[in-house]
Amino acid sequence: RRESLTRLGFKFKNREDFPDCQLILEAYQKWGITFVSELTGDFVCAIWDQSCDRFFLVRSPTSWRNLFYLRKQDGSIYFSNTIQLITEQKHCSRRVNTNKVISFLMLRVVHEMNNTFYQDVLKIPSGHYLECVAGRSPTLKRYWSVEAVQAHPLILTSCDDYYEAFRDLFQTVVSDYIPTGQVFTHLSGGLDSSSVTAMAAHILQQQARSLIALGYIPSRDKQNPCANWNYSDQSYMEAVVQKFNNITLHPVSSSKQLFFHQQYYSWLDEPVLNPMNITWMMTCVEKARASGSEAILVGQGGNFTISWPTAPFVSFSELNLWHQMRRVLSQVKQSCYASISPPPWQLFSAIHAKLAATYRKNFYIEERLKKTGDPRAAVFNYGMSDYAANFFSLTRHVFQMEHLDPTQDRRIMEFCLRIPLSILMKQGRSRLLVREGLKNIVPDVICERTTRGMQLPDWAIKFEQQKLVFKDWLHAWRHTIIAEFLDIPQLLQLLHRWDYARVEESSGKTHVHFQITYRHKFLRALEVGSFLAANRLV
Template sequence: MSATAGIWDMAKRHDHDELQQQGNRMMQSMERYPADASGIWQGEHLFLGCHDQWVTPESVHQRMPHYDSVRRLAITGDVIIDNREELFSQLGLNASMHDIPDIMLLLHAYDKWGEQMPRYLNGDFAFAIWDESRQQLFLARDWSGNRTLYYYQTAEKFIFASTMEALFQTGDVSKKLSTPWMAEFLTTVAMEESTDIQATVYEQIKQLPPAHAMILSADKSSIYQYGTLLPDEPLRLKSDGEYVEAFRDVYSRVIRAKLRTRHGVAATLSGGLDSGSVVSYAAKILSGQNKPIYTYSFVPIPGFKDWTSSRLMANERPYIEETVKHVSRIHPVHDHYMNFADRSPLSEVEHWLSLMEMPYKYFENSFWIRGIFEQAQQQGAGVLLTGARGNFTISWGPAIEYYGEMLKKFQWIKLYQEMKLYSQNAGIRRKKIIQQIQQSAFPRLSRTTRDLGRPDALKWINPELAERTGMAERVRRAELELVGSDTMSDQDIRLDKFSNLATANKDGAVTSKISMGYGVWERDPTNDPRVIKFCLSVPYNQYVQNGMDRALIRRATAGDLPDKIRLNQKVRGLQPADWVQRMLPMWPAFTSEIREICQDPAAAAWMNTSNIMEALNEVGDSPSAEAAFNPATRLLMRSLIMGRFIRSLA
């Protein structure tokens, strides 16, 4: 969670002091982030800086940036490496060196593998290595983009940093908005920002994409993808039990690596399988150590009346308490249930715009995510474990689609047996299950695009802008790349989640910036490259078995989670269903600001203010809690966020 910066004056236009002054301004802009130490290094026409956070035991007292006079290599970065033991073996390092910091391990890896070294790394990283002998700068970003790396590049100068604000401090970079990025952001129904994985909200600033590296010399530069998260081949084992044991082995090794910190250990905890499995496995690993697990769980505000369906659970506390009770038999768990009654998505807008440095769409959870990081910071946590990506890795297993495949393959006897068990486990009538299977197996015959109720992708953007720039048609095509076509299978959508780097850009930026902002490193074992590749290689029939969806994680947590959680197929958690109710005391101020934004020419140049006002009239002055799922309500909140961002640039 270090904040890094660098300048290479390739044209040699600045003397030593001028370059240092520019670099120091970059560093000063990042003093808002917690740091254990700060340092700079200057070579000939090169500046490197780092506000360093010592998260792991090995990082204490490391010097960042670091210069290796023997190899003539300088390095700065934000790095935590999870496969240290594997690297020590591959690099032939002896036991006396096993306490070296991760950043030093990277220099050994670069010395052996050169520009191919990122493909050997597992962890979260964004770093730059100055190869003095070659007069070459090498930069890389991790597989999932969990560390950010922004840059500004001309033929004469290259500037990079962990934040965009640091680039502005040099005086070389303007805050002119990128029209293509803004147009895609305003028209992409999904949470992603832009299909251009190098673009940012600002025209002059680019980002190094996830799973990419960059080689830069005075006369040329190249960016390349060093690997993919998709598996090389499917996994074939002899029995169901072997798949479970193989999963447990990979998952345990990954969680053990994520627990490496010199501080405390915290975790988010819901009433489901993903975060529950993370906490239960972590408890076994920490058993016997004097390091309890602090868990943080969101619960609705007092007085909230659950308006959701009987198959949804807005308050997961009873299920969470079951998990805590079960896991505490192995290792101490200090559970915290927080409603953040004084917060709402509206109260968080200024903080998140400052943190993210760009507009955002994921406002519903913003208040409790920030609150949990604040709590983890106050209680001295170094890492915050999550299971955010589990739905597509460890707990994947859409039963209905699998049964649809069985139907098409005429496996009717086995299908009947599965349906009978699934009906009992999930509490759904078989007639309804049959209808769902038919729709999954033959989607084009059972539904139309209109039936899907897809949101209008052009509802938010200024129509004149969409027409004038030609972005309307482009974004329609781009949306298919981001969220999948109407007939994409669950398997296709799953694979797209890990091959589509636009998704990684969005998720990674949130992880990086909130971790850096609070000095607590978010670590998600369900999004580790080793877990992803393993889970994607496992056959479909391991994920749906004996009337169970998500069958692999259910079997792999036998004894680790209570059966009430492990075998639950009847209800699932929903967060947060109370966000509109939270905003009701501020609703007059909220609607007043929406009207002001719609009257502002700067905002109207980008957004369709007529549609926003229609949405305001639809939602009204006193919406019910159920309005949380109304697309019109979401449009209003997103418009306020965008409006504040645009007006902040005036």
């Protein structure tokens, strides 16, 4: 904000004296529609330029804010930052967008990003704007891409220079995101949330300010079910707290049932990708809001920026070879998927078999595009942040709570895309930008950890308590449109096989099997079904 005002010829002013909408207007008047490449914040906006009879709907490259629109037959456009206001219009039907539902169930996250579960309602993907000219069809244009950023690599002298540059930039960005008043953060004990919390504490310490970290603690203690997964990350959370004297850890536990968020479906344009996470995330929102806060610092997008790549113990030479092999063999591999093995998404999806067979070819084509280049391109070019924007938009409008994510800031994202891969991983170690760049800020025990925490690890308890409810839902959906998308018989069979004791006592590969089958496949299918039912989509 300070840099943008300076470039526009204004002295720095706070938001009360110079609101964001005025800053955007000044930028447009100076640079025209190319202003979208000049701003670095998270924004959506609508601009009517009477001088050239043009109307623009704009969304920033990474955005936690949605922008929806509905085009009528007479050419007029309704638009809103909440889908609920669009779907309440009499011109908006309740027709389901079949392609979008299928894409969601097949985990095809890089296409259909301008569509919603509503046939008539579209949205602006991140890094795009919609241009409307009288007498012409609206045109959706991308103005930001990974390839354009990577065309201008950052060249520094040594690895240490890169890590120092990252630390300075990250400190600047986190400082920009720290709100006034009491500061709250999500703290899971992982690299991303720990990096944001630790850097915020470091900055606030110099200002004699404190922060409250919200961390989910399982309802009971249990042995780690797998070698690389921790049932509880409480010890890592406490390591961050002990390093700084201005952090207070507020343990969070949730008595909420699974799918409690059905009451908020009218605010969402699609189901929640991981219905497990929303349980504890919403509890954090309510706890922070009850304390008077209007914002929470998070590290939601770090896996594709500051801590990419997440795969541990792969050497740089192996990474290069891996990418080269994927480029050469991708077409052959994808064309052979159907005959030699089930597609990877099938393990996680309960899509109806007829739909899977019909749309499988489209999935292979998309996978080939994803596998032959930098996987981050698929994430950023096609708006992977939209899945987080779905939930964050809900909390913004219903609870007046902002989620602020420095790891998805445009400056951070472009820095990570412009640096050599050897800075991100080498010699059998990955996620080096955080591990090396934030030494002495993030505790060593976290920088060097090789395990991951299980999100909502006590999910099976809630599943057991609600299994009869799930059975009623599945029977009620057998003769509805939901049965056209979901394999209801398979889901009923899985529910019949459910054995709570076995799930709780499982370990190793057996535990992973139960996680995939019930936590992902079964519960994600219920999320889609309950979304369609609650919003009366036909």
